[in-house]
Amino acid sequence: MATARPYYAEKGLSAAFYDTVTAADARLAGDLDIYAGLAPPGGTILELGAGTGRLTFGLAERGFSVMGVDIAPAMLAQASAKRAELAPEVAARVELKRGDMTALDLKRTFDLVICPYFTLAHVPRGAAWKNTFATASRHLKSGGLAAFHLPLLEIMRMPGPPDPSQPVLDQPAPSGGRLVLYVRERSFREDVGRMDQVMEYVEKDARGAVLRSSLERQVFYYTDPEPLAAGERLTVDRPPIPLGGVGEIYVFLKA
Template sequence: MSNLPYYDDTGLSAAFYDVVSSAYPFRGDIDFYADLVGPAGSSVLELGCGTGRIVIALAERGYGVFGVDLAPAMIQRAAMKCERLPPEVGSRIALMQGDMTRIVLDRQFDGAIIPFYGYAHLGTPTARADALAVVARHLKPGGKAAIHLPAHAMLRQPLGDEELSGPYNAAGDSVRIRVVARTFAEDTGRFRQVMEYTLIDPAGTITRQSREELVYHAVDRTEIVRNAERCGLSLAGVLGDFDGSDTGREAIYVFVRRETAHTSVESYGVPD
């Protein structure tokens, strides 16, 4: 069985993304982002919004949220979830399929976030610099941005017995999700993880299966801070978890948009 790219339209990772993300031990991320942006009624740009977990949670608290994701399968699922919301909540949400390194909107926001390792999907220094320029372009002066990355120690964790399983519909069909391979290349900072998704009917017969490859890239602190400064974002702090601790399995960078900023999305980062 060949590996599909993660979030591929023909795979299963988008359909069961919420199952996998719920298994991660994030606590307090919604509170953190709400506090970062400001009072209810403020506007938020979320780059890499996935299936809309954070978009919806912030909209339910009264924030206006614009969510962007590169994967059509993910943004489609976010849209389906938003359609089921009460009108007063759904009206606060806008969604767009797009590239976080290239989008140009005709507005600025009170805050911007790139949650749940979305920035780590970007595979070159140039792409990461361009994404920071997009953040700066769309932040109001004084607005704050948060970029959630995995700490390098987390990327180095060896493969263990990692499996999720359970029913997923009223008919009694079940899904089994396993991590079947994991590598981290110290020289390139490339993290690769292969997830196997298996659908099983009530009789125990496998009805569908896919293996999908998730890739992250370790981001050097010097690189992200340097490129942020170049486009008008000043570092306010780096946290190890959403509870405010300095150390942990996460690396949450918080930036503030200066009064003047270089907001061109043309590449100006270090060479690839």
């Protein structure tokens, strides 16, 4: 496959245009309501993979106290800038921290732990998944819930677009130009449950001239999460919640 930098890398465009892409993704519609419905009113929430704070701030605006953790400095920098613009009473309910969800220990517990927008799928199945479930269990109060949004396996198996030269996204960019997104390559390995695709981000000015571009490798992994969760004292709380036709939110209970 083509040489490409990792997704959400410091100099890539996937982090810079994260908000543009997620705002255009109708398949995420309703996820904030789902997560808010899993925590008690005014409760505490730990978000693993907070990104630029889309859910972190949305949940804080609904009265929850939220700790948002992410491993990517470029994402947290944007989240911190947006936090500074929040109403003081909302900002006071938000904490942001850089951390690795596979090895996190905050020495505190929460009413709800969420791992949204395919965050768990970004790390290899096996030890990394097991360790992330251990992190969720370690940070949950007894009776608390943990929610993980995972892609559907049949979607991961799908081939890429028939014509890689045709964009899969073309949206206004904050600069006044356009963000154009292509899927240049995609493959799936059944033996390791891994989807590997190369995306190209292209930013154009108002006249259509290319300002900058970035090839970035996006990788998703999948395996049955239930046995790994059970190994960390997390039991299935309800059937997976469908979201957007491309994923499901698995909800587990810590007894």
